[in-house]
Amino acid sequence: MGSGTLGAARTPARASEPTSRRASGRASGRTASARTNRGPAVAAENRRAILAAARRLFAERGFEVPLSAIAREAGIGQGVLYRHFRSRLDLAIEVFDDNFLELEAAAADPAPDAFDRLWRLLLAQTVREAAFVEMAVEAQRLEVTYDGDARLAALVSLALGRAQAAGTADPALTLEDVLVSWRMAFGIVATAPNPAEAERLLAQRLPRPIPLGQPLAPVTPGG
Structure with missing residues (x-):
């Protein structure tokens, strides 16, 4: 009787583990999905920051202002700037x-x-x-x-x-x-x-x- 009771007590615990893991997996999946979906939002934010920084620095320092200075002003890396704009001219045309x-x-x-x-x-x-x-x-x-x-x-x-x-x-x-x-x-x-x-x-x-x-x-x- 005691053995049966222990067995019965252990069975739900074992059965609940996959459920817990599945719930955890779903939560983890949602978190990963949220991180993945931030990509376009971050890209749009970076683009707006680049354009705003470029407009300020073009006005202050002229067309030949270094692109590295624009990237710093925008708070992004120069590689990010080049992913959005291939050249100074492309950037200026959009600005x-x-x-x-x-x-x-x-x-x-x-x-x-x-x-x-x-x-x-x-x-x-x-x-x-x-x-x-x-x-x-x-x-x-x-x-x-x-x-x-x-x-x-x-x-x-x-x-x-x-x-x-x-x-x-x-x-x-x-x-x-x-x-x-x-x-x-x-x-x-x-x-x-x-x-x-x-x-x-x-x-x-x-x-x-x-x-x-x-x-x-x-x-x-x-x-």
Whole structure:
């Protein structure tokens, strides 16, 4: 009787062990699954951190800022950065796509002064992030497929045509005039000692696009 009782007591214990192991296995599986599923979330977080760090450092130090500095600023290893972006140019193109979103919103505005505001926004972006223009120049130099020039030309053409139809822009002004004026603006920004001086010179010399039919005075910082 006693032996039978002990046997009965031991039997449930043995039977419960597989159940316990199965429960533990399921919990372990859920934990492993949770760790596995964090991969995409971590990758997305890293990408956002890289883009934010790149925007800050491009603005502060220019297009040639070392990628190692961007990785440190983002709090990730340089290898992680290269898994997301193959080159500095790839990274810059993605960072500055936000600039185009701003310009597109300004160009789409049907207000009569939209072209003037688009122009001033373009100048402000150039002062704030000269690396934006350096990136476009680098893309041309490397003959990389990049539609930035075409996108900008389309936006300016749309806003300029609307402004000329409304009588708020010189009818003699052309798309090429505007783009040449913008390149002049970049020259001022690139050679000015600081952003404040660049803004002063731009306001003084390029308050709005200059028609090519008029003589263009040489632009030199501090002149």
